[in-house]
Amino acid sequence: MVNGEKSYTAGGAMRAPSLELLCKFVISAWNKVKAETVARSFMKCCIANPLDGTGDDLLWEIDEDEGQNYESSSG
Incomplete structure (x- = not known):
């Protein structure tokens, strides 16, 4: 394009x-786009979390590699 x-x-x-x-x-x-990226994004946004609340903490967990990505993209 x-x-x-x-x-x-x-x-x-x-x-x-x-x-x-x-x-x-x-x-x-x-x-x-990797399928894993899409799946992790849904989990991070609490879209695909189980309705029983077992995945609610995933929103606040940041893997070490994710934290580095956020730091490098912000600056």
Whole structure:
């Protein structure tokens, strides 16, 4: 999408990509995301936690590698 041919309107604004190209871009991006990342994100947001409350503490637990990622991305 970034490297493809671009077309412009008469006013000079870049045209939006076609729906097909946009869908291919989204599919490609989603295929690069690891399933583990998606699962951990749901757990972190308490979306996939058991209803009996057994996973409630997961929101407040940060793995060492996660903490390092937060520190490096904030600064």
